[in-house]
Amino acid sequence: MNIKKTKSILVIFITTLFTITTLVGCMSYEVTSHDEKKQKKQYPFKNTSLPIKTRVDDLVDRLTLDEKIAQMFDKSPAIDRLGIPEYKWWNEALHGIARAGKATVFPQAIGLAASFNEALVLDVATAISDEGRAKHHAFLKEENNAIYTGLTYWSPNINIFRDPRWGRGQETYGEDPFLTSRIATNFVNGLQGTDKHYLKSVATIKHFAVHSGPEFSRHSDDYHVSAKDMMETYMPAFAQTIKNTKVSSVMCAYNRVNGEPACGSDELLQTLLRDKFNFDGYVVSDCGAIADFYDEKSHHIVDSPAEAAAKAVQSGTDLNCGDSHGNTFAELKLAVAQGLIKEEKITQAVKRLFLARFKLGMFDPAKQVPYANLSLETVGSKEHLALTQKAAEQSLVLLKNDGTLPLKKDTVVALIGPNADNKTVLIGNYFGKPIETITPRNAITKMIGSENVHFATGSSLTGKVYSHHQPIPAEFFYHKDYKGNIKPGLMASYYDAAHFSIQPALKRIDANIDLHFNKSPIDGKNINEFSAKWQGILKPNHTAHYEFSTQNIKVTLDGEEITNGMKLQANKAYAFEAQSTIKNYWHSNVIEPEIQLSWLDQDENLAQKAISAANKSDVIIFVGGITANLEGEEMPLEIDGFSHGDRTHINLPTSQRSLLRTLSKTGKPLIYINLSGSAIALNWLDEHASAIIQGFYPGESTGTALSRLIFGEFSPSGRLPVTFYRSVDDLPDFKNYAMDNRTYKYYQGEVLYPFGFGLSYAKIGYKDMAMSISDTRELTVSAQVSNKSNFDADEVVQVYLSMPDAPVKTPIRQLANFKHITLAANSTQHLSINITPEKLTYIDNLGVSQPYHGRLQVSVGSGQGIKFNSDNVLKNSINLL
Template identity: 30%
Template sequence: MRLLSTLALAASLVCTPALAGPAPAAAGDKNAFIADLIGKMTLEEKIGQLRLISIGQDMPQPQLIKEIAAGRVGGTFNSVTRADNRPLQDAAAQQSRLKIPIFFAYDVVHGHRTVFPISLGLASSWDMAVVEQAARISGKEASADGLDATFAPMVDISRDPRWGRTSEGFGEDPHLVSQCARASVRGFQGASPANPDSVMAFVKHFALYGAVEGGRDYNTVDMSPQRMYQDYLPPYRAGLDAGAGGVMIALNSVNGVPATSNKWLLRDLLRKEWGFKGVTVSDHGAIDELLRHGVADNGRQAARLAIEAGVDMSMADSRYLEQLPDLVKSGEVPVRLIDEAVREVLGAKYDMGLFQDPYRRIGTAAQDPADVNAESRLHRAEARTAARKSLVLLENRNQTLPLKKGGTVAVIGPLADAPIDIMGSWSAAGKATQSVTLLQGMRDALAGRGQVRYARGANMTDDERVVGYLNFLNWDNPEVVQDKRSPGEMIAEAVETARQADTIVVAVGESRGMSHEASSRTTLSLPGSQQTLLRALRTTGKPLVVVLMNGRPLTINWERDNADALLEAWYPGTEGGHAIADVLFGDENPSGKLPISFPRSLGQIPTYYNHLRIGRPFTPGKPPNYTSQYFEEESGPLYPFGYGLSYTTFSLSDVALSGQTLPRNGQITASVTVKNTGTREGETVVQLYIQDVTASVVRPVKELKDFRKVMLKPGESRVVSFPIGEDKLRFYNGKLEYVAEPGDFNVQVGLDSASVRQQRFTLQP
């Protein structure tokens, strides 16, 4: 891989249906076909291809049809049925001069009509087959609705859970997020993005969006090139290497230069260094935002900066349409830059198969489903399996779980019967009326064998300012609906309901709007209304099972100390209620592991596990004075990365190495024996971490490099082996060279990142 020199990199960071017939079938004809087409286009038609417009949000359909027919739109998003998309494609393929098809995109992040667990939940499965299948089904459902592309996967590394979009990503670790990125792209695109049952993946948000300062959405990012390359850039690269055809550009600035005008990011890194050949798309209104960033004086300058940086398509465009024609005619923007952008847009459409058949995903009106929301169009079994795999058991005192199917269970809490919230943010075309809530799941599980009593117990929050914020964009159909009773009345009902039951299952956490874009938080605790409810329920003395639904790690010290069982459910999707009930009653043995660390308190952030080594580390069991720690509370996370319990228990042997010395271009193997020491069949994740003992720059305390998910019967043992070569030892040194330096390495294997067995080997010079 070609690398920029440190000096050059630093400088760049601070400075700134068919035409005459169907497209040729052979892949080698793509460039010739596109070059020929560009040669036929006027400047206005070229600029039109660079516009990505939202139907309804940016302009009404009648106006959009006219714009498309005039050749002034390259693609649309947010129209999600064949009937809506067909007249738009008709305008392009039948009415425009050159009959260049448009493409249709949507934010299909974790499901389309069937909603799967949020991305953070999918990552909790540590099962790439589950992640890929969720994306594959999402791609099939989206393409069946006439969509050609999705603005997903979202692969931003997130280490500050105050950030609302933590819920959209796969967690804090470069290796795990990269694996999820690859699996997602494979799933969305299938064998080819040209296939009628596939959609093109647009990896987002490029780049570093998850590192916004203070966890505040849209904020700045200031980061060393070394940390970028080592920790934050790999997932984007993994998604692109898996074949993603598009990239959505981030809204943040990168070391003082907005991503939308960042030549180093979009040209030097993405195009030249990584060799990306696909299409880039701005985020919504991002070119106009260059004025508010303060790098452009006016719309003309903003358009010039964006096209020069390499922004191919302008989402919610006005600036390209208004400014590029005169910028080209005046000579300020060479037509070559316009042609480059158009080439990538047309190339993406070619790769989607639209030049061969503009209607390959839309079909004819006679093929439209009679009911787009028909139950038969859902994939419930697969969603239920994915949701089961995503649940993480955090606590289980005195084997409170699994529950017996019988007796009376009190199901309580503002999230117990919340069909909208259980889907999570960015739930695409999913319908709340088709969601299975926890209450419904528990009733179905106990049907004919026990009784379920229900009480809401509390509102999501009693803070009317927060409620107003969450309902602002949905004022005519609010998602957060307040119970008009007083908090005291609601708690009294909940306590009475609990007293009549054998066990309490209480669902608490965040409404989905609290873990969403533009929903950064200054606290990570449960809202006060829910804390009060939990304390009241604790006084009943009944076994208390707390089910968390949330899109980020929360500070749950009281909940950990007082719950008899604690289950992290995230937002588990359409079949979430059934999946949670499956786990609570033991039909499924939980196997999820955390993809992100849980802090003890807000002040402890950041708490990610793979932090750099320091000169005065805190060491448990040794005097804390003059070490790096917070003296008011215990050091380390509340729950570490990779953590998750099971209804059975597992043991690990010591690590065995096939050799003590690793030759260059060679390989050694680290092996452990994992045994199910409990009484139930169960699945766990064996995790391989490596620590570089001495290097030319400070290295992390450990880094995840591999993992295996294994299913074992009671008493069964299995040897799990991890090959280790130079590829697992490489890092970016002070010169941004990707190297494996000779010396000692610690191999650490565990069932989470905190409890590991260790051996050492040496890499030869």
């Protein structure tokens, strides 16, 4: 045989054999891979017919220690081998779906509480969870798993608003634990839904516990409270909400309580929360709270991240929200190795977390989940916009009226004030992008015609903080084209990443910087991280000192970054550069981001324009107050009256007070509308204004609600959920958490407007009060309630109790029950309200509830009986044996 031919045959044979072997290997790999995929679907945790607990146990028992630990971070990664997708736990729904693009914006939480309407709050929370579900499933279809796309909402905030200086008090339901628990119960039930098997969403009550300012020192403060204050004030809202709702999640607070950090306290998280209150959900830390355990500038009660992580989990914190410190729970593996914690504790935490995800239906076919078919059409629907208007109307509190209100629609008004046309004041904090933003100026002009409205901003909000910035118009921006010719607009370069180290993916001309992105500017698809730069020329048309306002953008003019005001010359060309980074992070999310550059002329004589408007009008409507840019969560601002989000006093800002005094000299009737998230000392206005209305950041329909109230299209029914003090001078130190001389229950001084107070256009009267008590110590209070006017009116009936014969100090009075009713014009209702036996108890000095014996003083009516005629509130007493 030819040797060459033999070699060729041999090569062919070997090559063929290798090819066959390779193919067989490939086929074998493909079969194995297919079997693994098939087997993955057959895991017991995928079996929807099994009990959820069984499924959770099966899944978690398959995880390695590393995989378990990774799931305990708010940005939980995917577990590909088991088909578990990644999940971002952080989402917000305080008064509407927040930070996730467009959503109906309802009144801020404190405004919902002012309605004293449980049914309304249930409807609002149901609408919010409808929109949340619809948006979540739309995000899933787009494969968008960014922060704020999930179903685990870190709302509501049920801390007690014990001090008016706290900037986040706007997020709460006020100063009374019972009102807070009733509003919270309905809000949580609305978020979590009514299905027996699935959760509509997860509600998270926060911040557990003893947490209500100051903001600046919350990472290091240690609050010492008595057992009596703990169980009388700080715990009841948590205990009752857990009892009434089976809420799925609790967020622990930043501060220490009696020496222990709230997120690492056995007393709080185990003895009280789980053992006493029977909470069986998961606990999430406030963001960065675990790092505070070891941070030298914070609590610093341990020396290492591993110790901090172990202490938190050992006490009962299951999920870590990290911040600039990163994920402290990543140190749990080291903590296990060092013997600081056992893996069983980690397993327990992870099972609690997956239980919530299973209850949300995240591992089940969509057709089995009753909420998965909610359409995006529900977001901002006509029904939801009507509901937010209704909620806004019921949140408004009429504090004074000498008969000036309601106005006739042919009245010529001077509409003045820094909040009269300020969109930001409508939404408070933790908000979404409104569907239809209606300011007072919008609505009043629409109602009575532009010819009857003379508008002027009048003053700053406070000092040099203004509210009337406007986007810089396109007519002032130019650029040079490649030939050196001056053309309108700015040269924009967009980068497909949250940095500028790559080539731009898109170049275009932007007319100005007032940009709202529903989709990516680069590919028109789902929004993701991107960056942008702008270059060109800014040429103003008149000389002035300009104040700039930026959103998601940094700007330089002639190489100087604009951080404060700047004097610009008319027709001078200033070299303009700007850049923006949209990043998947809590303060700059990637869902429908906005980039904006605005300005205003600081040289404008605002006061003179306001006086001119007043002189041309029949009545002055002044819309003032503050905004959530002044009060809110930990912020750098430090100016008169405001410090790091809190308030140092509660006076109306000087710039507004000065203008109001000047306007009063015109002799025109003055209607003052205060928009704020907290109490303002309206002492001068109480004496000089014809009417005063309080609005607690009433949501996107603020203007419509206010205009309808002012012009008599409904009678106001809102009630104050907090006390309006005359000042904070005789209140205890802000950091003192003892309840002596705080809130309506314990304050000894004279207040401006009491908790529960609010006027009506209708003449509401009470008579024929009666009381009876059952063998089980349930008290029934009844009375005749009459509306002796031509106005249909809502009324908030309130029952208060006092226990003068208790052997320990008890509240001066406390709200025992309330009912929101509607009274037709010239009608009477017989009303009965039950007071449960637990309300006929007091808290002793050891923090233990005791049955009360002795005289029980009872009042029923429109409020506490302060600032009312005797017809508004009836009082009586009964002996409890």
